[in-house]
Amino acid sequence: MAKFRIGTRRMLEVLLTLVISLVPVVSGLAVMLYQQDKKLEDNARVSVQEAIFSIDLALDRLRAAAITAMPFAGSPCESAKEHLLKQVQDIHFLRALAVATDGQTYCDTLVPALDTGSLFAHSQSSVKLIFDSPATPNAVLVAYQLREGDVSVIATTYGLELRNELRGFQDGLTLLLEFDDLYIWADGDSRDLAPPSQAEFFKTGKSSKFGYTVKAGYAEGFTAQETQQALRQILPSLSLVGIITGSIVFWGAFRQRGKRGRTAVEG
Numbered sequence: 001m002a003k004f005r006i007g008t009r010r011m012l013e014v015l016l017t018l019v020i021s022l023v024p025v026v027s028g029l030a031v032m033l034y035q036q037d038k039k040l041e042d043n044a045r046v047s048v049q050e051a052i053f054s055i056d057l058a059l060d061r062l063r064a065a066a067i068t069a070m071p072f073a074g075s076p077c078e079s080a081k082e083h084l085l086k087q088v089q090d091i092h093f094l095r096a097l098a099v100a101t102d103g104q105t106y107c108d109t110l111v112p113a114l115d116t117g118s119l120f121a122h123s124q125s126s127v128k129l130i131f132d133s134p135a136t137p138n139a140v141l142v143a144y145q146l147r148e149g150d151v152s153v154i155a156t157t158y159g160l161e162l163r164n165e166l167r168g169f170q171d172g173l174t175l176l177l178e179f180d181d182l183y184i185w186a187d188g189d190s191r192d193l194a195p196p197s198q199a200e201f202f203k204t205g206k207s208s209k210f211g212y213t214v215k216a217g218y219a220e221g222f223t224a225q226e227t228q229q230a231l232r233q234i235l236p237s238l239s240l241v242g243i244i245t246g247s248i249v250f251w252g253a254f255r256q257r258g259k260r261g262r263t264a265v266e267g
Contacts, residue, residue, distance in 0.1 A: 048205035066146035066155040073099040073151035077107035098154040129182040178213040
């Protein structure tokens with residue numbers, strides 16, 4: 001009976017040692033997972049605001065070009081076009097300028113001219129995406145319209161300008177810009193079969209200046225990949241801590257058994 005009690009006690013000591021050894025490992029993994037999720041969520045939220053700031057700056061440049069061209073809106077095309085062409089040549093990001101009266105474009109530096117009248121006819125948005133225009137096949141253009149009374153200026157740039165801004169976010173996050181029912185992201189646009197996956201830590205934000213929407217999220221499975229990578233880095237250290245903790249506990253239990261044995265002999 002005494003041997004059974006001793007065996008049971010030693011088994012409990014071993015189990016206790018194992019449990020205590022696992023405590024730093026489990027708690028360390030829990031903290032790691034929490035911090036990782038918090039980091040990804042915070043990054044998605046902050047990146048939306050940073051993307052809005054960056055894209056607004058890019059569109060502000062386009063708006064500034066339209067403001068510069070506005071004095072020529074309403075002038076005959078023969079006199080206005082020379083100034084518009086010079087402005088396009090001088091500003092590297094500018095693809096084209098057009099002027100319109102009553103919503104109808106009558107002078108455009110782009111050949112063939114864009115049908116900007118129908119583009120903005122039934123929309124309150126000042127920014128539009130244009131796909132596969134006759135003058136720029138297979139390309140994406142971003143058009144900004146500035147109105148003053150019955151005249152307007154349409155300034156266009158390549159979608160590459162916006163894509164370059166999005167490519168600055170090199171942390172696995174996918175950012176998508178939505179203009180009405182059309183969208184663009186760093187590696188594609190509405191012409192693709194489907195938008196990119198943004199299933200994890202999805203966040204959205206809207207520009208108060210230009211009305212477009214930014215959608216941000218990580219592709220499905222991204223978190224699992226990050227977790228696997230983090231585990232490969234941290235698990236050896238946590239395991240070492242667990243082994244050291246278990247060794248200390250086991251040594252303490254061993255010393256206690258020794259003390260109890262000596263006390264029993266002396267008694």
